[in-house]
Amino acid sequence: MKDFIIPDRDFGTPAAKSKQMVTLSIDGFDVTVPEGTSIMRAAAEAGIQVPKLCATDSVDAFGSCRLCLVEIEGRNGTPASCTTPVAPGLKVHTQTGKLKQLRRGVMELYISDHPLDCLTCSANGDCELQDMAGAVGLRDVRYEAVDTHFRARNTSGEANPLYIPRDDSNPYFSYDPQKCIVCSRCVRACEEVQGTFALTIEGRGFDSRVSFGAKPTMRWRRTASPAGLAFRPARRRPCRKSRSSRSARPRTP
Numbered sequence: 698m699k700d701f702i703i704p705d706r707d708f709g710t711p712a713a714k715s716k717q718m719v720t721l722s723i724d725g726f727d728v729t730v731p732e733g734t735s736i737m738r739a740a741a742e743a744g745i746q747v748p749k750l751c752a753t754d755s756v757d758a759f760g761s762c763r764l765c766l767v768e769i770e771g772r773n774g775t776p777a778s779c780t781t782p783v784a785p786g787l788k789v790h791t792q793t794g795k796l797k798q799l800r801r802g803v804m805e806l807y808i809s810d811h812p813l814d815c816l817t818c819s820a821n822g823d824c825e826l827q828d829m830a831g832a833v834g835l836r837d838v839r840y841e842a843v844d845t846h847f848r849a850r851n852t853s854g855e856a857n858p859l860y861i862p863r864d865d866s867n868p869y870f871s872y873d874p875q876k877c878i879v880c881s882r883c884v885r886a887c888e889e890v891q892g893t894f895a896l897t898i899e900g901r902g903f904d905s906r907v908s909f910g911a912k913p914t915m916r917w918r919r920t921a922s923p924a925g926l927a928f929r930p931a932r933r934r935p936c937r938k939s940r941s942s943r944s945a946r947p948r949t950p
């Protein structure tokens with residue numbers, strides 16, 4: 698019951714299992730964590746929250762949203778903290794002016810392809826996108842509205858041919874492309890937690906969508922189970938060659 702009231706803290710990436718410990722500095726604080734820990738998790742264990750969208754500690758880091766960028770003294774660029782492991786003596790900064798500007802720019806792009814209906818959205822108040830927009834201080838979106846998939850009508854009031862409505866056809870979940878930011882968490886959860894490989898991302902850019910990873914008739918079949926419908930591996934059929942060679946084989950009594 699407690700979990701419904703106080704959600705468990707999310708450290709961003711799974712815990713490392715190494716017994717070897719590594720000490721580094723994050724925002725001026727010394728942090729000691731097992732070797733193989735991500736910088737994001739090391740920061741979270743020290744009470745420093747790095748903004749994130751695609752990372753969660755129940756699946757491996759993927760590094761797709763680019764919101765968790767950090768600066769490391771002596772290293773070029775701004776690596777993603779979820780996919781960068783700790784190393785001894787690193788000096789990491791998570792809150793510089795450059796990082797704030799980069800994160801605001803990333804969030805601005807996400808919000809430019811997202812309906813601004815927070816007040817009527819069922820996730821209002823319990824939405825990571827909303828939380829992160831606030832965390833990075835995004836107030837305005839400079840990009841003009843374009844006819845993307847989430848508008849039923851285009852800017853001149855005509856039906857938008859790119860519009861994709863919400864899909865409620867699956868008995869277990871609804872998929873609303875308007876709200877999806879293509880973080881791939883659901884795809885990774887299917888692979889790493891459930892082991893079903895049921896979902897994948899298809900398309901590129903504005904056309905990226907979550908879709909079934911494999912057609913049920915190809916690798917999976919839907920079956921009735923006591924718990925309801927379920928996807929199970931389809932029965933393997935012998936290939937034509939082995940079938941014919943089997944039938945040609947003389948039967949033994």
Ligand code: SF4
Nearest residue numbers: 877878879880881883
């Ligand atoms: S539907 Fe999947 S990919 Fe889209 S936002 Fe949700 S978890 Fe991420």
Ligand code: FES
Nearest residue numbers: 760762763765779
């Ligand atoms: S949280 Fe690191 S790239 Fe998304």
